[in-house]
Amino acid sequence: MLLLGIDVGTSSIKVSVVDANSQRCVASAFFPETEAEIISHESGWAEQSPDSWWNFARQAIKKAHASKLYNPKDIAAIGIAYQMHGLVLVDKDQQVLRDSIIWCDSRAVPYGDKAFATIGEEKCLSHLLNSPGNFTAAKLAWVKENEPEVYEKIYKLMLPGDFIAMKLTGSISTSVSSLSEGIFWDFKEDALSEDVLTFFDFDRSVIPSIQNVFSEHGRVSQSVADELQLTAGIPVSYKAGDQPNNALSLNVLEPGEVASTAGTSGVIYGVSDQLAYDPLSRVNSFAHVNYTSDNKRIGVLLCINGTGILNRWLKETVGRNESYAALNEAAADIKPGSNGLSILPFGNGAERILNNKIVGAQIHNIDLNKHTPAHIYRAGQEGIAYSFRYGLDIMRENGMTPSVIRAGKANMFLSDVFARAFVNVTNVPVELYDNDGSVGAALGAGIGCGFFSTQKEAFTNMKRLTTIEPSANNDGYEAYYQQWKTILKNVIGGVRLEV
Structure with missing residues (x-):
């Protein structure tokens, strides 16, 4: 079948x-x-x-x-x-x-x-x-x-x-x-x-x-x-x-289980059995696929509009349509922290994690004598990872504290630079699987038509490809994140920065 x-x-x-x-x-x-x-x-x-x-x-x-x-x-x-x-x-x-x-x-x-x-x-x-x-x-x-x-x-x-x-x-x-x-x-x-x-x-x-x-x-x-x-x-x-x-698609169905994706937008999605909400509505709560009135399953959703779309922009403009693989290889030659270059990735409309402010994508601290396109590629991917950390801290405020995050090995998780920056700045291991949304939709159809007797049965053959663990010292990403966060706070607060 x-x-x-x-x-x-x-x-x-x-x-x-x-x-x-x-x-x-x-x-x-x-x-x-x-x-x-x-x-x-x-x-x-x-x-x-x-x-x-x-x-x-x-x-x-x-x-x-x-x-x-x-x-x-x-x-x-x-x-x-x-x-x-x-x-x-x-x-x-x-x-x-x-x-x-x-x-x-x-x-x-x-x-x-x-x-x-x-x-x-x-x-x-x-x-x-x-x-x-x-x-x-x-x-x-x-x-x-x-x-x-x-x-x-x-x-x-x-x-x-x-x-x-x-x-x-x-x-x-x-x-x-x-x-x-x-x-x-x-x-x-x-x-x-x-x-x-x-x-x-x-x-x-x-x-x-x-x-x-x-x-x-x-x-x-x-x-x-x-x-x-x-x-x-x-x-x-x-x-x-x-x-x-x-x-x-990642078999995230029960309270405490957490998934992530980094396509055009970036998402961390955790399941709760409580009618939980963020008082400032910076992260959102919706009925999960297995929600019923008797079995409350709420998906707590962190969504960042400006993630992969920044990577696409960098590919098309700075990279002059080089492949994503080529951008990833170039970024890997640059050390963590991108030699002081910082990028805010929020160039795709109002961001809920920023209280629906339109901040725009921004490049800060660029030095025309030392920064190359490769620095920009890496700073872009690191800036996206930092935005995930910023949003995850909001989820943590609301009781969502993942010990591991599952993701499909696709989109930005194909980049070792991004994946390791994500893991080190959030300090949460990531398990990567060979699943994607279309495969998940197909398996959902199998549940809906009765082929699988339970939802979990649809994922009995799901195999983990790898687990990425945080480095011993997080590769210095905590300090780099705090520098990035200071820039973001100043921009949100309307303080003009000398860059």
Whole structure:
């Protein structure tokens, strides 16, 4: 039995075909070959075309089929992971009404802030576990006020994964996990938030039917099956946001277990059995994939918008499109600390860990006589690692103190410089696995369709590739981090630095 996983990322869409019996990936592919466009009409805005996601997904599936490593007709279920918090709007004919306002878009912050103040900070935090911030509900409020002609045509709102499931099946559904990440869910009442719906004056009819994450979200239509060589009627049996799904792919399901990823954004994601929240909403709490009203499992999410996107910028500008491997090799020739060069990686919109401030990416202490492109590559990767440490300290304030972090050997964790900087500055070992989001989505589909009798059973064959332990003296990274943190505090405080 084969399972198909689709991971709707910001840069591309990746698909994997997994053998359910061995839990091993048979084939994978991604599309497009170059990183997908983020549309930014104004500073702080970020949009993508949902129809482009669907086109990319179809092309990636066809590309995987072209490997001839499996029979597409043996695929029995589909799982979907997706970039979180994006707003997708369709009319009654299931036609997209506007481009999706995606996760790193900052325009809705004032709408979320107003809701936070009016509903009441204590009530928002205790019931929603978050400030409405610039999450999906606040983005819908922005559309309601600024594009009333679009708002009037809305039949359903969706998250990106809901949209791909709709295109596959014609059915529209959501889950408690998805609604919680959009800040539509009241955890105290275990129901849609009346406070949010009332404050923003949303019609509850725009909310799709609510299904369990691991359940049937529709069956593949005949027309889609014909185009993609699939069997009509197979179920989409799992949908989850990329970070809960990444945690699932690493078998992070129980309290105290922690996962990380460093793609376009950077994330540390830990599981709690408490309705926990950060009083300043710098880290966020959502329903994990295995959340139920009787078995509370909350994913505590640290998200840093400006991580891998900085590395991409350095590759394209300073590195003039050298490969990431070449950048990593050059960075490895530079000693820890980058000879005093410091980079703040926050150039991808408002950062929640910085109280929704837009700081921008910045280079500090550059010496034109001694710093080379290799110093910049290393300082960029170290700056990203420092931002993880800054956020992890916030999680520690809120009781999340990991003894080990699991991550897929992918994206920035392919860089030995970044991985060792991350481990040494956080002082937490990292276990690396050969898993990714599309494989996790496929295994989620196996859970949802009943092939695996328990969630843990889907990961019985998961093998650790390596464990990276902190060095004896942390390679001096504590001192380098404190220097970086001082620069950040001065920038946030508005103090001009001589650099």
